[in-house]
Amino acid sequence: MAFERSDPNQSKPSKLRWGELEEDDDLDFLLPPREVIGPDENGIKKVIEYKFNDEGNKVKITTTTRVRKLAKARFNKRALERRNWEKFGDAVREDVGSRLTMVSTEEIILERPRAPGSKPEEMKVAGDSLAQLTKGGAVLMVCRTCGKKGDHWTSKCPYKDLASPAETFVDKPTASETSVAASGSSKGAYVPPSMRAGAERTAGSDMRRRNDENSVRVTNLSEDTREPDLLELFRPFGAVTRVYVAMDQKTGASRGFGFVNFVNREDAQRAINKLNGYGYDNLILRVEWATPRSN
């Protein structure tokens, strides 16, 4: 029985015998297997791979992709056959990367018209898709970049590199020169804020406007009351998009009043009914509609 003793001058034995291996150290050259964490409900797919980089160090590469299903294609037999037809005409020399067909970077919605005497049902329908996203009083996350609500905040927007920067300045037109430049007025003529930055703005202001109509004013707040307190107080009544507490800049204390914006008007109404006269932090709250509203 002769052992093959490895020469101490050799860096690594060419043929490993498991009996000679010490613990895990010598298994460094083996890599963990590739993991695929399949698309979750948001369509996020993670692929974790391990490999050696140039310096010989083990690196872990995590690739996160969003798998998005644009359409469900249910074909009958003949349609499936057509799928395999050869390209003809001008499409013959087309390479896969040709830019003829592309998915729009903007999310286009079927914009509901703003009827002047809007019925409560219509408001509810508009808010319905929003309400569905925030089940049970969670905070509604509004993303400014893609305008899609309920999924993510602006900084976490998966499409943040796709939207033009001009869009983000829509809220403060006076404060930005870039939006004027970006609006592409070739003559250098003045373009008023209302005419800049395209359709996105109408949709955005549409959504905000509806929320502003469901705005509730809270007065007689104690000095220490802040936004999170109001949020916690009003959340049980429904989805809240925005809370604001007026602050005195000098003292940092609350000026005693604030505003809460609800997604649904009914929730706002219930909040008013329940919380008006409610004792909070040893002061009696006054809760009412932000501007006098006729129902």
Added chain:
Amino acid sequence: MRPILMKGHERPLTFLKYNRDGDLLFSCAKDHTPTVWFADNGERLGTYRGHNGAVWTCDVSRDSTRLLTGSADQTVKLWNVQTGTQLYTFNFGSPARSVEFAIGDKLAVITTDPFMDLTSAIHVKRIAKDQTEQTEESLLVIKGPQGRINRAVWGPLNRTIISAGEDAVIRIWDSETGKLLRESDKESGHKKTITSLTKAADGSHFLSGSLDKSAKLWDTRTLTLIKTYGTERPVNAVAMSPLLDHVVLGGGQDASAVTTTDHRAGKFEAKFYDKILQEEIGGVKGHFGPINALAFNPDGKSFSSGGEDGYVRLHHFDPDYFNIKI
């Protein structure tokens, strides 16, 4: 929803048509080359080369093997859908404005424009199964309407032909004798050129869109006016959803408003209306120019619009589209 943008045409779109199975979309434009796309992902399948003028119209047979296109070069061509080869060319004395296969694909109705001394006319041609037997002769030629006939379609069971055009009158003709059966009422009818016509899935009613900024829904048999939908823009294209009671209008820009319009990019929209309540449901913006063509996929789950900007926008509806209530 995220529309798929297809920029295959260099010039404005004129017409869009889905095939019966809903997997192919045919687009016609002023650039002489009708194109066919896959209707699910917008991938281009091929183009039909051969016309020498703007292609105004097209129609595809029910089995998706034959394509008929009508063009300003005074010809109507019959193509093999799969290979793109021309099978036959019908020659006319003036540009062809509208074509439609009959039920059964054995006949086709073609309208031609007024040109020089020729008045506008409606032709009925026989389409043979085997292209070697194809002849040029017309089964029937109907003359009469003044001005361009923008669209002519077959009525139920191929018994009638419905035509509409520049004189703002919708007419129903007998398809065998060519006799005029009915005319739309001048009072309640359109006041300006009728630009487009679309039939309901079952053929019992049809929708006409006109430059007078309205679209009207008519009964096919009696030609009574059922509904009217009003917009602020001249209507260039109309479409009806085969699944829900929705009507879509696509339009342009009033000439007088050109200088005062704000140039918000992507402002031209396809407007959705409730068919029965006549109320506007909403609009889908995105085109950079007036919308000239609209088509619904026969399964009702997607639609496409073609504009003056040369783009075809293919929209697959979000699930909440099907839950819209007024």
